[in-house]
Amino acid sequence: MxxxxxxxxxxxxxxxxxxxxxxxxxxxxxxxxxxxxxxxxxxxxxxxxxxxxxxxxxxxxxxxxxxxxxxxxxxxxxxxxxxxxxxxxxxxxxxxxxxxxxxxxxxxxxxxxxGSFACEAALNLYGVKRIAVISPYFPVSDRNVTRFFQDCGFEVAKFRGLKCPSPVAIAHVQPEELRRVVQEMDDDSIEAFVQVGTNLSMVKLCNDMAEELGKPMIPINxxxxxxxxxxxxxxxxxxxxxxxxxxx
Missing domain, CATH: 3.40.50.12500 (Rossmann fold)
Structure with a gap:
């Protein structure tokens, strides 16, 4: 060191x-x-x-x-x-x-x-298998993210790609919109949420909603x-x- x-x-x-x-x-x-x-x-x-x-x-x-x-x-x-x-x-x-x-x-x-391997480690720590994923990306990337998690042994039960129109625009997505997305996706079958895309601001929201929903919310950063x-x-x-x- x-x-x-x-x-x-x-x-x-x-x-x-x-x-x-x-x-x-x-x-x-x-x-x-x-x-x-x-x-x-x-x-x-x-x-x-x-x-x-x-x-x-x-x-x-x-x-x-x-x-x-x-x-x-x-x-x-x-x-x-x-x-x-x-x-x-x-x-x-x-x-x-x-x-x-x-x-x-x-x-x-x-x-x-x-972030990919960090999210895998966190999910394994929580012992969950059935996940929902939120991304700022387009379908081609969402398929790659899904494949990665499937390769790790997880079931991607739900996926929401926001299709942000530019790299900078990803950071313009507000917490209120992301909260609505989580609420729309959540049901009893989802064991944990994962947020990917490092320019999507979701750390605080994930921490708040983990307490509200009583399930792991893993923000990639x-x-x-x-x-x-x-x-x-x-x-x-x-x-x-x-x-x-x-x-x-």
Whole structure:
């Protein structure tokens, strides 16, 4: 571990699309003493997204400059890498995503946490199988997210893709709309909710609704940061940020 004056327990490199305005404040809210976050931006134009084809173009744009952003982050000698983007880390199912994550780890020489695997770990922790998923994406991505969770042994009983018209527009979805979506999807057959898409602001809402509904609500940014802390042996527990941080 580093002996950085502020990041004396761990320095996290966090890579996220340049269009993302949610992952940085979300993860900064979850920092504990002795841990610092250092952000690298993957250049992505605020592309208009209208259908599956244009969404695939967006994912490909992220992939083209991902390693450049990672390399810039590595110049501060971080101890660990956090993926602050999610679609690419679900793509083509669990096996392909694991290979993608391993390649990143080998490239930069440190461990990696990605939202897909963090959500899997959280779901396994809660012992649930039948889930509902909320995403800001288009159907092509929703199919990849569904495939990933099915590969992990979960049943995706319900899925709501919001089809946000651009990367920046994802952050414009308000809590009131997301609350309505959860309420429409919820029934006794759903054991847990998962929210994907790191630019969708849902951490606080998930924490509130977990208490209201009495079932796990897993927001991807919180799950990813929790996973990164625990992977580095940082076991601090604290209230106010959901059950993952308070009890696990």
């Amino acid at each position: 580093s002996k950085d004056a502020l990041g004396w327990r761990c320095k996290f490199a966090v890579v996220a699309p340049s269009t993302n305005t949610i992952v940085q404040p979300d993860m900064d809210d979850l920092r504990v003493e002795g841990v610092t976050n250092h952000y690298g931006r993957i250049y992505v134009p605020n592309m208009k997204v209208t259908d599956d084809e244009s969404f695939v173009e967006l994912v490909e744009a992220i992939g083209r400059t991902l390693y450049e952003a990672v390399d810039r982050c590595m110049t501060c000698e971080p101890d660990y890498l956090i993926m602050g983007m999610s679609a690419l880390m679900f793509w083509d199912g669990r096996e392909a995503s694991e290979k993608r994550m391993q390649a990143l780890s080998e490239h930069c020489g440190v461990g990696v946490s990605a 919180a799950a990813t940061y929790w996973h990164a802390l625990r992977a580095n042996g940082i076991m601090d527990q604290f209230p106010g940020h959901g059950p993952l941080f308070e009890h696990h």
